[in-house]
Amino acid sequence: MGASAPFQTCPPPEDVEGRCIEVRAGQPTEMHEVQLSPGLMTTFVFDSDVHPEGMILEDSGRFEVAELGKRTLALMPTDSPRSEQPGALKVCFADSAAPACVSFRLLMHPVMAERQVRLLRHPRSADSLEAELRESHEENARLHAELTRLNAGRDSPLGLAGMLVSGVVDERGMSCSPSDIVQPLGAMLSAVELSTCRTATRVNVRVRVRNNSETPWIAQGAKLVGPKGEAWRGSVWPEEPVPPSKSVDLFIEARVEDVRMEGPFVLKLWEANGSRTVRLGRVAFPVLGAGTAF
Structure with a gap:
């Protein structure tokens, strides 16, 4: 042979x-x-x-x-x-x-x-092909098991139906409105645009920030503080640095459990080490069902 x-x-x-x-x-x-x-x-x-x-x-x-x-x-x-x-x-x-x-x-x-x-x-040898086939089968089995686990843990549909079933959105929909910027975030960041949205159980702040410092800035966490001291922790997206001299849209979302969002609120953002915390005051949210509904 x-x-x-x-x-x-x-x-x-x-x-x-x-x-x-x-x-x-x-x-x-x-x-x-x-x-x-x-x-x-x-x-x-x-x-x-x-x-x-x-x-x-x-x-x-x-x-x-x-x-x-x-x-x-x-x-x-x-x-x-x-x-x-x-x-x-x-x-x-x-x-x-x-x-x-x-x-x-x-x-x-x-x-x-x-x-x-x-x-x-x-x-290629038969052993090599069989090994590759086994790896493919194992990867497919792992992905199938992960999909089964995720589906089993989901007790509501996806999309708009899922938001309605879960209560994130109700018949009043989602209201959004632009907000006036009355002060900068700080010397290192300046806010260019700001808008706020709310549903029955969630609020979202979109703020376009510009990094005026010489080093990248990345927000690790956020908090909304109300006039009576009430506070809600929020998540920040995207979880990527804002490069020096660049502007990026940050989305801050918090769960509010359908409370009355009477403001104004203060938005606090901080980095991983906490050394560069910034604040944005007089953040207001629209009345649910008013403003521009989506």
Whole structure:
């Protein structure tokens, strides 16, 4: 059983006589078209040993097999192409590597034929393919289990229906309104735009901030403080640094449990180490059901 030549590749078409085909393990099965003509011999040359009984020639009575060697096959049609129906040839290799076989669609032409077809095979061992298949199955099983876990933990639908079922949004919808900026966040940050939104159980502040410092600034947490000292922790998105001299929209969301949002409120933002905490005062929220509803 001869060895394959996995590092060989087909040269440019202008540098090779006849036809050159490359096949690789893991590629979709393909029928490679080869043109034959009655009375003209077409020679197939393989870079791996062919199995002695590994050739399947469909409608073999139409062809003469002049030579079948360990790595060569010479084939010639014996009849005129009365039918446009192509023939088929399948050749399997002697080793156990993949791809195990290669298939050809034999097209007939009255006078023109490809005189030589060279096939280069890039094999992989069966053990390697099986290991990759096992890894794929394990990854699919892990993802399926994760999806099942997430679906099991979700007791409401997604989208707008899910927000209605969970009570995040009720029939009053969501109200949003722009707010006037009456003071900067601080020397290191300035606020360019501000808008607030609220639903039955959530409030959201969108503030476009500009980083006036020479180092990136990233908010780790946020808090809304009311006029009577009531406070709600909020999450900040995106969790990415605001680069120096750049502006970024920050979205701060807090759960308020349908309380009356009478302000004004103070918005506090702080970094991971707490050294650069900033404040924005007089943040107000629209009355639910008023303003621009979405």
